[in-house]
Amino acid sequence: MIIALIGQIGVRIIIKRMNAKNKKTLLIVLTVIILSTLTLGLVFGNRIIAYFRTWVSGRNKAVMDFIRHPEEHGDWELEALSRCGDAPFVLPTNGFIGYLYNDSFTPLKLHTGLDIFGGKQVGQTPIYAPYDGFLTRENDWKSSLILRIPEDPFNSNQQIWVYMTHLADVQGNSLIEASFPPGTSELAVRQGELLGYQGNFSGYPGSPTGIHLHISIVKDDGHGKYLNELEIQNTLDPSPYFGMPLNAANALESSPACEVQE
Incomplete structure (x- = not known):
């Protein structure tokens, strides 16, 4: 003063x-x-607030605790292929949903999806298709897949995409199922079909991330292509698709869970 x-x-x-x-x-x-x-x-302003909110929520600490001692936090894990109530998507992999949509790891960057940590070694936690759709793996994708859903279950007039990544080991050796090689385009898959396994490839060989699946719901550009998944405005809140609070702007709990059982 x-x-x-x-x-x-x-x-x-x-x-x-x-x-x-x-x-x-x-x-x-x-x-x-x-x-x-x-x-x-x-x-x-909102991005800076989100950064501090992620720390205050305790999610950073919870993620580190789970990575170091997953055996002590089995009650945080959700089961692969489980469905919350009448939500359209099933959970694509087993594990702890550590980071949510709208979380922030740096002051000006918002998290565009969910990070699900399996608590096992590289290549041990299966990943499944969360919904029926058409799968693409671009020619240069080592660890990523994208699923086109022609009709958004909440808006049949729009198309959406589901992006999944980190399906490779630290050196970029793919953990994606052999039936989806690079160059795969518009291959029909069913909900629950095995796609690959959780890995720790960060995009830079030899510089690992934590073993997990990153999954996000991406908007269509209006011409049949997916938008840039790295920008929050190009993605959708996954909460209604999985039937549980998964938006960090609203959910303060460190361990998301389904409140309605089938």
Whole structure:
């Protein structure tokens, strides 16, 4: 408070000693600074809040605890292929849903999907198709798959995509089923079909991430292609698709769970 008051007095003294031209220039500069600050707050404010929210929620600590001692947290795990109530999607893999949609690991980056940690070694936790659709694996994809769903179960007039990644080991050796080689395009798969296994490939050989599945629901571009999954505005909240609170903006619990059993 005292520092701010001294600063205000200092600015007033400087302005008084300036001529009219310099005063006008200073006012313009101050106006630009204020407007820029407000704009940055509007653009990045929610992202900065999300970053602190992720820490406050305890999810970072919970994820590290689970990775180090999964045997102590079996009650956090959800079962693969389980369905919550009448939700359209089944859980694609067994494990702890550690990070949610809208979580944040860095101040300006929002998490676009879910991270499900299996608690086992690389290549041991199966991953299944969460819904019927048409599977694509681009030619250069070592650890990723994307499932096209022609009719969104909540809006039959729109198409959605389900992106899944980290299906490779630390060096990028694929853990995707051999029936889905690079270049696979529009191959029909059924809900519950085995797609591959959880891995720890980060995209950079020799620099592993935690062993998990990242899954996100991606919007269509309106011309039959998926949008960039890295941008939060191109993705959908997975909560209704899995029938449980999975949006970090609303769910503060460290261990998501289905509140309605079939």
